[in-house]
Amino acid sequence: MARAPRRRNSERREESEARILDAAEQLFAAHGFNGVSIKDIAVAAEVDTSLVHYYFGSKAGLFTAVLARRAPGINQARIKSMEDYEAAVGEAVTVAGAVRAYLEPAFAIAIAGGEGEHAYMSLVAQISVTPAGGLPGVDLTAFDPAIEVFIDLLRSARPDATRADLYWFYQMLSGAITQSWARTGRIDRLSGGLCDSDDMETILEQTIAIFSGGLNPIATP
Amino acid sequence: MARAPRRRNSERREESEARILDAAEQLFAAHGFNGVSIKDIAVAAEVDTSLVHYYFGSKAGLFTAVLARRAPGINQARIKSMEDYEAAVGEAVTVAGAVRAYLEPAFAIAIAGGEGEHAYMSLVAQISVTPAGGLPGVDLTAFDPAIEVFIDLLRSARPDATRADLYWFYQMLSGAITQSWARTGRIDRLSGGLCDSDDMETILEQTIAIFSGGLNPIATP
DNA sequence: ATTATCTATAGATCTATAGATAATGC
DNA sequence: ATTATCTATAGATCTATAGATAATGC
Numbered sequence: 001m002a003r004a005p006r007r008r009n010s011e012r013r014e015e016s017e018a019r020i021l022d023a024a025e026q027l028f029a030a031h032g033f034n035g036v037s038i039k040d041i042a043v044a045a046e047v048d049t050s051l052v053h054y055y056f057g058s059k060a061g062l063f064t065a066v067l068a069r070r071a072p073g074i075n076q077a078r079i080k081s082m083e084d085y086e087a088a089v090g091e092a093v094t095v096a097g098a099v100r101a102y103l104e105p106a107f108a109i110a111i112a113g114g115e116g117e118h119a120y121m122s123l124v125a126q127i128s129v130t131p132a133g134g135l136p137g138v139d140l141t142a143f144d145p146a147i148e149v150f151i152d153l154l155r156s157a158r159p160d161a162t163r164a165d166l167y168w169f170y171q172m173l174s175g176a177i178t179q180s181w182a183r184t185g186r187i188d189r190l191s192g193g194l195c196d197s198d199d200m201e202t203i204l205e206q207t208i209a210i211f212s213g214g215l216n217p218i219a220t221p
Numbered sequence: 222m223a224r225a226p227r228r229r230n231s232e233r234r235e236e237s238e239a240r241i242l243d244a245a246e247q248l249f250a251a252h253g254f255n256g257v258s259i260k261d262i263a264v265a266a267e268v269d270t271s272l273v274h275y276y277f278g279s280k281a282g283l284f285t286a287v288l289a290r291r292a293p294g295i296n297q298a299r300i301k302s303m304e305d306y307e308a309a310v311g312e313a314v315t316v317a318g319a320v321r322a323y324l325e326p327a328f329a330i331a332i333a334g335g336e337g338e339h340a341y342m343s344l345v346a347q348i349s350v351t352p353a354g355g356l357p358g359v360d361l362t363a364f365d366p367a368i369e370v371f372i373d374l375l376r377s378a379r380p381d382a383t384r385a386d387l388y389w390f391y392q393m394l395s396g397a398i399t400q401s402w403a404r405t406g407r408i409d410r411l412s413g414g415l416c417d418s419d420d421m422e423t424i425l426e427q428t429i430a431i432f433s434g435g436l437n438p439i440a441t442p
Numbered sequence: 443a444t445t446a447t448c449t450a451t452a453g454a455t456c457t458a459t460a461g462a463t464a465a466t467g468c
Numbered sequence: 469a470t471t472a473t474c475t476a477t478a479g480a481t482c483t484a485t486a487g488a489t490a491a492t493g494c
Contacts, residue, residue: 006491006492007491007492008492008493009444009445009446009491009492009493012445012446012447012491012492013445013446016446016447029352030352030354030355031255031355032253032255032256032351032355033256034252034253034255034256035253035254035255035355037481037482037483038482038483038484039481039482039483047447048447048448048449049482049483049484050447050448050449050484050485051446051447051448053483053484053485054446054447055446057484058483058484059482059483059484122352125350126350126351128400128405128407129346129347129350129399129400129403129405130253130347130403130405131250131251131343131403131404131405132404132405132406133251134251134252134253134256140407144411147411163412163415164412164415164416165427167408167411167412167415167416168408168416168423168424168427168431169431170408170411171397171400171401171407171408171416172397172400172427172428172431172432173397174400175396175397175398175399175400175401176392176393176394176396176397177396178350178396178399178400179349179350179392179393179395179396179399180392180396182350182351182352183352183353184349184350184351184352184353185353186349186361186392187388187389187391187392190365190368190388190391191384191385191388194384194385194388195385195388195389195392202389203389206386206389206390206393207393210389210390210393210432211393211431213434227465227466228465228466229466229467230465230466230467230470230471230472233465233466233471233472233473234471234472237472237473258455258456258457259456259457259458260455260456260457268473269473269474269475270456270457270458271458271459271473271474271475272472272473272474274457274458274459275472275473276472278458279457279458280456280457280458
C-alpha cells in the first residue's frame with residue numbers, strides 16, 4: 001500500500017498561503033475589500049476559514065499581504081525599465097519614450113503572468129481611486145519610488161514644464177491606466193465591439209499615443 | 222400653547238427621502254456600496270433604519286435611486302453644452318473645444334453645488350472602474366447618450382482618426398477624470414503640496430491641456 | 443515538541459419584515 | 469382612510485478565537 005509522501009511543513013505552509021493569496025487577489029479585485037468575506041476566500045482557496053486567520057491574522061492583514069506580495073517586483077521592474085531607457089537614449093528622452101518605459105513592465109507582467117497578475121493590477125488600480133480613509137491601513141507608498149523616477153524622466157523630456165504640470169500629467173496617466181486595468185467591458189459596449197478591453201497590447205499603444213501628445217502648456221480658456 | 226404647523230405628507234416624504242439620499246450619496250462615495258450599512262445611512266440621515274426600506278425597498282434599490290437622482294440633469298447639461306459649442310464654432314470643432322464642452326458641465330455642477338454633487342461625481346467615477354458584475358444591477362447606460370454626442374464631436378475635430386481611436390480616447394479621458402473626482406489626496410502627497418486635489422478649476426484646465434494634444438496616430442513601437 | 447489543520451462557537455453585525463403607533467387626508 | 473414613522477425581532481451572515489486533532493521535526 002503506497003503511503004502519501006511526507007511533505008515538509010514549510011512546503012505545506014507555502015502552498016496554503018499561496019492558495020489563500022491567489023484566491024484573495026482574484027476576489028478582492030473583482031468585488032472590493034468589503035464585497036468579499038473571509039469565507040468566500042477560504043472556499044475559493046479550498047482551505048478552512050480559520051487557516052486564513054492563522055496565517056494572516058485578520059482580513060486587513062490578508063489584504064495587506066496580497067498587496068505586498070507583488071509590489072516590490074513591479075516597482076523594481078519599472079525602475080529598471082526607466083533606467084535602461086535613459087541609459088539607451090541619453091539626453092534624447094521623449095515623453096512617449098518615458099511613458100512607454102514606465103508603463104511597459106506592468107503590462108508585460110500582466111500579459112505574461114496571467115489572471116493572478118492581472119487581478120493584482122486591477123486591485124492596485126481600484127485602490128488608487130479609493131477616497132482617502134476608505135480602506136483599512138493600506139500602505140500604497142510602495143509604488144512611490146518608481147513614480148519619482150518617472151517624474152524625473154518627464155522633466156528631462158520637457159524641461160519647460162512646471163513640476164506641478166508633471167505631477168498632473170502623472171495623475172491623468174494613472175487614471176487612464178486604472179480604467180484599462182479594471183476591464184469593465186464598458187468600452188466594448190459603447191464602441192459596439194470596436195474596442196476590446198482585454199487587448200492589453202492595444203491599450204498600451206493607445207495610452208502612449210494619447211499621452212505622448214500631452215503635457216502642453218495650459219491654454220487660456 | 223403653539224402647535225407645530227401641520228406638514229403635508231408629500232412634504233414629509235420628500236424631506237425624508239432627500240435626507241436618506243443625501244446621506245447615502247456621501248457614504249457610498251466615501252466607502253463604496255459594501256462598505257456602508259443601511260444603519261450607517263439611517264443614522265447619518267437621522268431617520269430610522271426601517272424607513273430606508275419603506276421608501277427604497279432594499280439597499281440595492283437605494284443605491285439605484287442615488288444614481289438616478291442626478292443622472293438626467295448631468296446628462297442633459299453635457300448634451301446642451303456640446304450642442305451649444307457646435308452651434309458656436311460650426312465646422313471649426315477642435316479636440317480641446319470638444320473636451321471642454323464635454324467636461325465643463327460636471328465640473329460646474331460640482332463646484333457650484335457643493336459636497337452632495339461632488340460626492341455624486343466621485344461615486345459615478347468609482348462605479349466606472351468597478352469590474353463588470355461587481356455591483357448589484359446598476360444601470361450606467363444613463364450617461365451613454367452624452368458619450369455618443371461627444372464621440373461625434375471628436376470625429377468632426379479629427380475626421381482622420383478611426384472610430385476605435387475615438388473610443389479609446391474617451392476611455393482614457395474618462396479614467397483621468399475618475400482619478401480627479403476621487404480626491405484621494407495622493408497627488409498632493411506625491412507632489413509635496415504642489416498639486417491640490419480639491420482645486421477643480423485647475424484639474425479641468427490640466428485635463429483639457431493634456432488631452433487636447435492627444436489623439437495622435439498610433440506610433441509603431 | 444512544534445507546526446499545520448480542523449471543529450465548534452461566541453459575539454457582533456446586517457438586511458429585511460411584521461406589526462404597532464402617530465401623523466395627515468378628506 | 470391612508471400614509472409616515474417607530475418598535476421589535478427573525479434569520480442570515482461575518483470576523484475572530486479557543487481548543488482539539490493530525491501532521492511533521494528532530
